[in-house]
Amino acid sequence: MFLPAWKESSTARVIPPACPRKLAKVPFVELADGRLQGVVSSGSDIGRVYVSSVRAGDFAFACSTNNNRPCGGAHGHFCKHIDALIGEAVLQYGAERVARYLRIDTDSATPDSSEITRTMTATRPGKADASAAAGVFSRFLHHLAYLELAPTTAPLPEMQWFPPTRAVA
Template sequence: MSEWERSSTARVSAPSQPRKLAKVPFVELADGRLQGVVSSGSDIARVYVSSVAAGSYAFACSTNNNRPCGGARGSFCNHIQTLVNEATLQFGVQRVARYLRVEVADGELRGPAVTAAMADTRPSPADTKAAAPVFSRFLRHLAYLELAPTTAPLPEMQWFPPTRQAA
């Protein structure tokens, strides 16, 4: 059994390039969307939960208190553009484009190419129901950062079935 199989932590793939964690502390490709948490440019205590749906590019952006973003009216706001740019740094342009089903020109290795390709299709605002689960996962990730590294089991992970030990 390898070391990571005995650990209570999961392997995390390294970002393709360094990211600005203060600007976008949480980004994920999940639930058919690129989604994450983006810090406000004007208020340090405010964050926005932004998402873009794969294929349709329907987007949503609201504060953690479900107040709609004033800039996301008919087109991508700065929060969504920042989210896409940081996602391409984290996962790479090709992976983000493939996940969102965006066609980018060969050799395009930056996030603005992905945003521009989606904006050409005139995306529409989406339902904001995804904001609560995304923000909840972000808060859960923050709680894990406060834990000391250990190989002991985490109580909330006890629902995983036990693995068979080799005899």
């Protein structure tokens, strides 16, 4: 049976970011588990990060530090960490994809991050359960561990959970 070369490869296709972004302020952003979520660096303490998320559909949000202390700025409205997260998500994935994922109905065909934020805050979103923060932070730390590995083309044992596409003779 003939398979295309990309199916026999041990690498996955990577979708390039919509725009280049700097990782210092928001080192980790993802659209996963029905939320826009990520890790945002503190502006005042180099050792502190915030885990922020906005749930798709109802835009309920959560923001807390890496040691599960609530964000002081998230009282009934998005804090600056969530604003930064939305801005970086738009750079990473593009505004249309972020709006579609969060199920936002915008007035324009090509929304920007400020329009996405304005549309969500107009609905008066509530506070979400912050229990997802631990999983988001754990995934962020897992991604950081890959930065410590030496460059190689050899397979990583933890990535070998993919089922084989053909029998090896």
